Amino acid sequence: xxxxxxxxxxxxxxxxxxDFIERLERLLPKTQTACYAWAFLPNHAHFLxxxxxxxxxxxxxxxxxxxxxxxxxxxxxxxxxxxNRYKSIVCQEDVYLxxxxxxxxxxxxxxxxxxxxxxxxxxxxxxxxxxxxKNRRDWQDTDYVLRYFGKTVRHARKEYLSFMEAGIGQGxxxxxxxxxxxxxxxxxxxxxxxxxKAQDHMMSDERILGEGDFVDSIxxxxxxxxxxxxxxxxxGYDFDLVVKEVxxxxxxxxxxxxxxxxxxxxxxxxxxxxxWAVNKLGMSLTDVARRQGMTPAGVGYAYCDRx
Numbered sequence: 001x002x003x004x005x006x007x008x009x010x011x012x013x014x015x016x017x018x019d020f021i022e023r024l025e026r027l028l029p030k031t032q033t034a035c036y037a038w039a040f041l042p043n044h045a046h047f048l049x050x051x052x053x054x055x056x057x058x059x060x061x062x063x064x065x066x067x068x069x070x071x072x073x074x075x076x077x078x079x080x081x082x083x084n085r086y087k088s089i090v091c092q093e094d095v096y097l098x099x100x101x102x103x104x105x106x107x108x109x110x111x112x113x114x115x116x117x118x119x120x121x122x123x124x125x126x127x128x129x130x131x132x133x134k135n136r137r138d139w140q141d142t143d144y145v146l147r148y149f150g151k152t153v154r155h156a157r158k159e160y161l162s163f164m165e166a167g168i169g170q171g172x173x174x175x176x177x178x179x180x181x182x183x184x185x186x187x188x189x190x191x192x193x194x195x196x197k198a199q200d201h202m203m204s205d206e207r208i209l210g211e212g213d214f215v216d217s218i219x220x221x222x223x224x225x226x227x228x229x230x231x232x233x234x235x236g237y238d239f240d241l242v243v244k245e246v247x248x249x250x251x252x253x254x255x256x257x258x259x260x261x262x263x264x265x266x267x268x269x270x271x272x273x274x275x276w277a278v279n280k281l282g283m284s285l286t287d288v289a290r291r292q293g294m295t296p297a298g299v300g301y302a303y304c305d306r307x
Contacts, residue, residue, distance in 0.1 A: 003044040010043060010081055021068055033050065034141045036127070037105055037145070046107055109168060240290075243258065257270060
């Protein structure tokens with residue numbers, strides 16, 4: 001889920017929505033990411049993705065960075081558009097896919113954007129019309145979702161629409177908001193060893209939605225993914241030390257790297273710094289931008305250039 005900063009709109013006009021859809025159309029096939037459900041609301045949006053050859057974090061970074069730049073130009077504004085980092089829920093597919101598809105696609109009704117299923121079937125900014133057979137999005141995997149509702153497309157669509165109708169009165173589903181909470185910078189063993197305090201940097205807010213064994217398996221993988229960041233932090237690595245490491249590699253002074261300018265060597269150094277700060281230390285684009293006097297969008301572009 002992505003949400004506008006301070007509850008502000010992330011979609012003001014249809015040109016914004018169409019711009020976002022065009023980016024999905026380009027990036028989802030490129031990253032081999034499957035999209036099962038999606039819905040745009042004025043100040044937030046929901047997506048149900050299946051990871052492809054690139055991590056979801058890479059897809060979202062490219063998706064959101066480019067969108068913010070164009071949104072700001074269109075509306076003559078500057079600064080952040082999204083509230084912190086996007087929130088992600090890791091889902092146990094066979095248990096929760098149907099429920100999440102319904103929950104996401106009913107959001108426009110719950111939010112009052114449309115009044116009922118009839119209007120929702122013609123609302124072009126959600127994945128429901130494609131599943132209902134009213135339009136087609138080549139980047140939305142409707143066949144995969146419909147297989148959860150029936151063996152034939154006709155029967156599956158009928159069951160899907162009945163399933164949607166049955167869920168209209170459910171309202172907010174707290175049980176779909178995730179079971180185990182994984183906060184960043186590493187596994188829980190490293191948290192205890194380092195005695196990380198609550199005010200320390202938190203990179204993301206990732207939730208796990210599934211049964212006990214599934215949650216345990218995801219937590220195990222998360223430990224492995226984040227352990228490196230904890231180990232680096234315990235060895236004294238922070239942003240300032242990474243600046244010094246980059247300065248030594250490119251044979252520049254640390255202050256020179258952080259100063260303004262678009263000389264090729266400086267651009268290369270800042271790109272490397274952005275990549276290490278985000279990828280190795282787990283810093284957010286906003287934090288890295290603040291430390292370098294850049295915009296989060298600029299940090300995102302620099303980071304992507306290193307991937």
